[in-house]
Amino acid sequence: MALTYRTAGESHGPALTTIIEGVPAGLPLTPEDIDTDLARRQLGYGRGGRQKIETDRVQVTAGIRHGRTLGSPVALMVMNRDFANWSEDRMAIWEPISEVKPITLPRPGHADLAGMQKYETDDLRNILERASARETAARVAAGGVARALLRRYGMEVRSHVVQVGPEQAPGRDDLVLADFDGVDESPVRALDDDASGRMKAAIKAAGQDSDTLGGIFEVWVFDPLPGLGSHVSGDARLDGRIGQAMLGIQAIKGVEIGAGFELGRIRGSAAHDEIFWTEERGYHRRTNRSGGLEGGMTHGAPLVVRAVMKPIATLSRPLASVDVQTKEATSAFKERSDICAVPAAAVIGEAVVAFVLAQALIDKFGGDSIVSLDAAVDRYRAVLAR
Numbered sequence: 001m002a003l004t005y006r007t008a009g010e011s012h013g014p015a016l017t018t019i020i021e022g023v024p025a026g027l028p029l030t031p032e033d034i035d036t037d038l039a040r041r042q043l044g045y046g047r048g049g050r051q052k053i054e055t056d057r058v059q060v061t062a063g064i065r066h067g068r069t070l071g072s073p074v075a076l077m078v079m080n081r082d083f084a085n086w087s088e089d090r091m092a093i094w095e096p097i098s099e100v101k102p103i104t105l106p107r108p109g110h111a112d113l114a115g116m117q118k119y120e121t122d123d124l125r126n127i128l129e130r131a132s133a134r135e136t137a138a139r140v141a142a143g144g145v146a147r148a149l150l151r152r153y154g155m156e157v158r159s160h161v162v163q164v165g166p167e168q169a170p171g172r173d174d175l176v177l178a179d180f181d182g183v184d185e186s187p188v189r190a191l192d193d194d195a196s197g198r199m200k201a202a203i204k205a206a207g208q209d210s211d212t213l214g215g216i217f218e219v220w221v222f223d224p225l226p227g228l229g230s231h232v233s234g235d236a237r238l239d240g241r242i243g244q245a246m247l248g249i250q251a252i253k254g255v256e257i258g259a260g261f262e263l264g265r266i267r268g269s270a271a272h273d274e275i276f277w278t279e280e281r282g283y284h285r286r287t288n289r290s291g292g293l294e295g296g297m298t299h300g301a302p303l304v305v306r307a308v309m310k311p312i313a314t315l316s317r318p319l320a321s322v323d324v325q326t327k328e329a330t331s332a333f334k335e336r337s338d339i340c341a342v343p344a345a346a347v348i349g350e351a352v353v354a355f356v357l358a359q360a361l362i363d364k365f366g367g368d369s370i371v372s373l374d375a376a377v378d379r380y381r382a383v384l385a386r
């Protein structure tokens with residue numbers, strides 16, 4: 001069975017739900033496998049008041065027994081503590097709308113206007129509740145399970161923030177796993193202390209101006225098994241699957257793999273990673289401009305994916321908009337939000353990349369049970385070692 005997940009949940013509804021299908025039976029899991037990443041997603045300088053209300057923890061309602069998966073759908077729930085403040089009126093589930101006025105002033109850059117047209121509603125809350133990036137907690141929960149699966153076969157997923165607004169960290173293409181050890185201690189999840197300070201200051205300045213900031217983050221996967229993904233069809237290529245997963249995160253507007261857009265500026269002789277072989281290391285490369293992917297497949301070098309997040313669209317000094325009921329020119333509506341969420345987006349990026357790789361792992365090796373998956377991976381490793 002293919003590995004898939006689906007989330008449900010509104011930002012200020014009772015809870016977020018994730019259902020994962022196709023997890024092999026017998027995978028050992030602990031609450032920390034999921035909760036650690038849920039907590040990491042809540043960090044980062046520039047978050048708004050909501051993160052003081054929420055303390056995200058997973059509740060498992062199906063698919064796990066005695067700390068091991070059953071092979072049945074795994075159902076994960078993350079409660080929205082803020083629902084208690086919204087359940088009586090704005091997010092009441094059964095009671096008809098009463099005094100609560102519909103929101104009719106769409107925010108430029110949000111799903112509001114197109115969603116209102118598509119779903120034929122005059123109340124933008126019907127759109128924004130699901131468009132909200134609160135939903136990403138449910139994806140990070142799915143990522144925790146995927147990460148446990150990858151870790152079993154030696155693959156580790158990390159991330160760091162490389163740009164916030166105009167502030168950049170020095171480019172690094174030589175990172176090793178240990179370089180990421182302290183990254184969660186940086187307030188913006190940057191590896192370089194000086195860049196971290198500059199990024200934090202930029203967020204502070206944007207906040208003082210009632211404005212928001214986006215940025216760029218990188219996800220690295222260390223020691224990917226070679227041969228995940230496939231060249232045989234466009235939708236099997238890992239580049240495409242990763243692109244879809246990354247661009248499916250709220251506010252992500254661009255993705256690069258390896259040297260990315262830079263490859264459009266250089267010659268072929270400088271663009272590709274020459275192949276070497278030694279008894280000790282087997283096949284290896286001295287550069288990684290391909291970002292670990294050739295022909296839509298991992299080749300064993302670290303997978304390197306970069307994504308850009310646009311500045312958050314909810315502005316406390318709102319941009320021009322139109323009242324959808326009266327068509328009068330006005331300002332977009334204001335709601336509590338973050339100033340910058342790029343550090344959190346990097347953790348979400350880890351989760352979605354982990355899930356795509358875990359899918360590719362299951363696609364290649366199958367696995368109703370972890371025992372059969374282990375055996376298939378061992379056999380393949382033996383073949384590669386020849």
Ligand code: EPS
Pocket residue numbers: 011048049050051054082131132133134137314335336337338
């Ligand atoms: C979000 C708006 C804010 C963020 C939210 C994403 O929510 P609220 O309006 O309740 O303050 O806090 O992110 C989260 C709740 C979260 O857990 O990441 C938005 O409009 O996308």
